[in-house]
Each structure stands twice: as structure tokens, then as C-alpha cells.
Amino acid sequence: MNRNDRAIVGLVALAHAMVHTYELSIPILIPLWLDAFQVGEGTVGLVVAAGYALFGLGALPGGILSDSFGSRRLIAGCLFGMAASFFLLAAAPSMVVVAVALALWGVAASVYHPSGLSLISTGVSRRGDAFALHGIAGNVGTALGPLTVAVLLLVADWRVVTALLAVPAVVAGVVAVRVRFDEHAAVEATDGGDSRAGVDVSSLEGFLAESKRLLAGSFAAVFLVVMLSGLYYRGVLTFLPNLLSELPAFTPVEFAGREMEPYRYAYAGLLMVGVLGQYVGGKLTELVPVERGIAAAFAGLAVLAVAFLPAADAGLLPLLVVGALLGFALFVIQPLYQATVAVYTPAGTRGLSYGYTYLGVFGVGSAGAALAGGILQYANAGALFAVLAAFAVTGSGIAVVLAAR
Template identity: 50%
Template sequence: MSLESNDRSIAAFTMVAHAIVHWFELAIPILLVVWIGAFDVSVGVIGLVVAIGYAPFGLGALPAGVLADRYGPKRLVLCCLAGMSLAFVSLAFATSIYAVALSLLIWGIVASVYHPAGLALISTGVEDRGTVFAYHGIAGNVGIALGPFAAATLLLVFEWRLVAVALAVPGIVATLYGLYARFDPTAALDDDVDDAARSLSAREFLANSRSLFASAFVLVFVIVTFVGLYYRGVLTYLPEILHGLPAMDGVEPPGGLEELSLGDYFYVWLLVAGMAGQYVAGKLTARVSVARGIAVVFVVLAALALAFVPVSSTGLVPILLFCGVLGFSLFAIEPFYQEAVAVYTPPGSRGLSYGYTYLGMFGLGAASISVGGFLLEGTSLGVFFGSLAALALVGAAVARRLVAKPAPTASAETDVAGGDDD
């Protein structure tokens, strides 16, 4: 990557951390299957236990954003890496499902720190934000793919407690690497804005929140929430939907892995295609208006949702191509909305801004999990994907409104960063 030295250092640090966050996140569902037998609990109970871990992952993003502005993003990211690793090590000592729930709760709380802190670091320390956002997203997808793969592979050989400890090792290594990483976290800011950013405190939370939501950021927040609704709905249920397609019947998976279906491989292909989408979109953020880029991707996602049912009845090759295009488009929107936060918010409240962003993405966006399950159980695939298309079209309409909104001026940035003294 042709980046300045400081950009390269921040990129490497955040890429490693982002991969580790999703490494842990996607390893949990693999362990879930083992815990059902190990603690003799029902699927409903284990689902509640896992939800206890995942809920603070989104809900904790807002207070994490406040802490990132107050104490600095690098310190928060290091605490996140260390905390997640220790939470997984603690799973090895769990003697009941309640202890597992406690470990996952701790994991969710500390994991919620990463996105607002890591993205705030990129937005204030990196000159070539679009490129780094792209590489950052690709690293997250690497973690998404490798976490469950590593967990499943290790479970073939080792007892689950040892696997939990083994999964923590990369997190510990990443923490040690982060301790020695050197970079300027505010290199992309002017000195006067930097001083204002340093002055932000948790006490000014309400004043800064009012200022943010009185600006174009309110549109960015709505956009990200609709991204989350579409994203969670697709990624939660697509594996099960792919398993049930008639085109998948009678096709044996390669390598004798009878416990996996062909749909699992198609799903992995979707995630791999997402890496390309993030890279291309990250490059385009420097050339295309982020609001227009978001609107275009939303329209594409709406069209893809409407196309799923017809495509699913045409054969394996069209479904494979569809999954590639869907993965590319679904993850292409990420660099655009991350850049939109950087464009439409002041640096002094950047951590708070990304806190709200991921509250919308992972917190409010998770509502589509329960609603999507109801639609799939009580209606049809057509209704489910039609609802996703409607969400994407609403997101596109909001993005069109954002096109006309100017970015904050330097004076406005300083005013918001310094808070409301009245």
C-alpha cells in the first residue's frame, strides 16, 4: 500500500485489531454448538446466553465513543484487545452455563470499544482515509472468515476449553504488538482542532450529542441504521436460506466434509467477495461523493434483494454469481458510511460520532434479526427479501437528502468539539 509512514502504522494497528474483534465474534457461534451438549441446555437457553454477549457489542459503542474522545483511541483499542483475550481465557474455567454467560458479557462490553475507537483513530490520524478504511474493512472480513474456521478446525482435535484459550492467543499477540506500535493519532488534524478534541469530556456528552444531531450527522445515523438492518437480516439468515434451496439438494460438499452443506461454501464466497467490495469502495471515496456512493449502493442492494427469489430457482452457477455480487455490494457500503462520519462530523467528537454510528449499526440494526425470523416463519422468501429491498430504498432516499448537506466548517468543528459552555 502506498501510504505515508504514519498512515501505514495506523493502518497496520487497526487492521490487526479489527480482524481480532471479528475473529472472536464469529468463533462464538461455533462454540455454541459444543456448549449445548457440555452443559445440557436447550437451544433457546444457549441463544439467550450468546445474546447476552452480543447485545453489549452494539449497545456499548456509544459510551465507548465518549471514552475514546476522553482518553484517546489507542489506549481504548489496547484495552479492548486485552479484555477480549482475557474473556476467552476465562471461558476455560467456566463450570456452568452461567459462567459462560458472564465471560461472554465481559467479551461483549470490551469488544464494543473497538469500532468507535479504531475508526476515530483512522479519521483523525490518517491522511488517506478512504484507502485505510478499505484495508481496515478487508481485515475485518479476514477475521470473520478465519474465526469460525479456526474454531471448527481446533475442535476436531482439542477439547473446547483448550480451544477457547488457543483462540485467545492471537488477541494476546495483537495486544503486545499494539504496545510497541508508534504513530501520531492526530496527524490529520490542525493543531487548534487537536486541542479542542483533547478537551472533550464525558460531562459534555449531552451538549455534543445535541450538536451532532442538529447537523447532517442525523442523516448519517439513519443511513447506518438502515445499513445495519439490511446487513444483519441478510447475514443472519442467508446461510439457512441457502441450505434450503432446491438447487443445493443432492450436491455433496468437497473433501468429505459431510457436516457442511454447499450453502456454507457459498456463504464463505460471499464474505470473500466482500473484501473486494471494501477495497474498491475505499478507493472510490476519494473520487466520489460519499452520499452519492451510499445512495447508489443502496439501490443496488434493493435490486439484489428483489432478484434473489428468481435467481434462486435458476441453478448453482447463477446463485454463486449472485452471492459474489451481493457480498461485493453489501460490504462496499462500509467504507462510504465510515467516510461519511468523518466528513460530516467534527474531529473533537469523532469518537462519540462513531459510537452513535455503531449503536445504529449493531444495536438498532439487530432488530431485523427478530423481525426477519418472524417473516421467514410466517410468510415467504419473497416477503422477506421484499422487506430488505424496502429498507435499502429508504436508505437510498435518506442518502439523497445527505447529498445537499455541506460538511461542517472549521469554526463549526471547533465549536462542537469544545462543547456547550452555557
């Protein structure tokens, strides 16, 4: 990588880790809010769901803003906005203020993915390596962030911990403002079929025209792929800790006078394996056609959905093996679809393209959590994993069609 590449990758890796640290720290704080504000699980669930929904729904306007004002400004605003939201959360006197803080976090965090990925796609010459490192940083935040919060809560009040969490985002925001690089150093006339660097999506007319152009072409199939990936991701991860906690292999144990919950560490380990998946996925974007890579990854996810419960019944070792493979496959697909977006879209509307992408992944994909909860409440885990397998098979089929075309 050249100097410009390294500057961009360093910034987006830092910001990506921050986004997912905050995203996955919220569930750890929920039991403390229930006790502090004396509210029910339903109320807290609605508040948290609203923040997560904005995290996905804001991706599309975030993409438009990225194309109009540049990625660096959006990333800096994201980081400062997340810091402000967690400072507000630390001082929240009621659940209403918690709701406002989480909504602010959702809006601020939502602009990151379209702006960060757009920046990689237009500014970094070694795109595959950049996507891989970017994904690894996100997984580090996903796995180590919540673990760090859990450890800090052993020695400090949740308000102090939440305020401490806001500090790294302030530092990262200052870095985003001061670092220098060329956002369009890697744009070529052949990139995505058309550079179109002068496209304007800041007006409603421009937005509608470019959206129609994107969704009328092959990007529509890519959009379906990322939606299915998001549905599988939220569907399996949201309730996996609950499923693991009910297994005999993860019975609580006493350690140093404290009750330890082994399933939490198994879940964190599964997320950490995703670091390797992100790295391999990024390398695959340079070695194989991305459509074929997505088809294979979805096929693997389908097999793992079918195999998960039999592995759980077979004992701890088979469960850990299948769980590790699931963590790998869940994240190996992400650099592949991120690179696919760059292949099927013009550079001039790359931010808009990634806005639609993360509207699909986190916005539409958030329905996977509600779907999983409903299936578990009215059916069983077997039905849930069957539906997840169907999502994966459908995604694999769409990718095969793209590859054939």
C-alpha cells in the same frame, strides 16, 4: 502512506480482524455448548444475543472514552478484554459462566469500532485507503476466522480451540501498547467543518451538549443511514445459512468419509467477496462524493434483495452470481458511511460520532436479526427480502437528500 499512517493502519487492521474473528466464531460453538451443558436453544440464544447486544450498545460509551482517553488505550483494552473473555469461556463449567464470558466479550469488543475509526480519521493522512485496508482486515477475520475454528475443531476439543483463539488477542494487545504514532497527525481545521480538538465529553453535561449538537445537524441523517445499513446487514446474514441449507443446490455430500455441507462454504465465500467490496468502497471515498456512493450502494442492495430468490430458483450459477454481488454490495457501503461520518462531524468529537455510528450499526442493527427471524417464522423468505429491499430504498433516498443539500 507515511510511517505514522502505516503504524496506525497496521494496528487497527490487526485489531479489526480479531474482533470479527471472535464475533463469527461464536455461532460455530453453539451446537457444542448445547451438548456440553444440556441446555435448550432458547437459553443459548438469549445468552448469545446478550453478548451481541453489548457489542453494539457499548459503542457509544466507547466513543466517549476514545475522545477522553485516546484511541490507543481503548484498542489495547479491547484486545486484552477479548482475550480474557475467551480464556474464561474455555474454562466455563456452566452456561452461566458462558453468559458472563460472552458479556465480557461484548463489552470489550464494543469499544473497538469507535476508537479504531476515530484513530484513522484523526491520525491517517490517506483516510480512504486506510478505511479500505481496515475493512479488508475485518472481512478476512469474518471469513477466515470461523473457517479456522471449524478446522481446529476437527482435531481438538472446543475448550482447547477457544483457549487458542485467545492467544492472538494477547499478542495484538502487546503490539497496541508498544507501537508508537501520533493519534492526531491528520487533524486539520477544515476537517468535518471544525477541528474542535479541545471538546470535553467526559462529563454528562459535555456528552449531552455534544450529542445534541451532532443529532441536531446533518449527522442525524447519517445516523439513519447507518441504522438502515445495520438492519439490512444483520437481517440478511443471520439467517442466510439456514436459507441456503434448504436449497437443493446445497445438498450435503460425502467427502473422505465425512459429510460436507456445501452451503457453509458458499456462505464463507460470500463473506470473502466482501474483501473486494471493502477495497472498492475505500477507493470510492476518494473518487466520488460519499453521499452519491451510498445512494448507489443502497440501490444495488435493493435490487439484489428483489433478485435473490428468483436467482435461487433459477439454479446454482445464478444464485452464486447474485450471492457474490450481495457480498460485494454489503461491504462496499461500509467504508463509504465511515468516511461520511468524518465529513459530517468535527474532529474533536469523532470518537463520540463513531460511537453513535456503531450504536446504530450493531446496536439498533441487531434488531434486524430478530425481525428476520419473526418474518421467517410467521411469513416467508419472500417477505423478508421485500422488507430488506425497503430498508435499502429508504437508505438510498436519505443519501440522495444529503447529496442534494
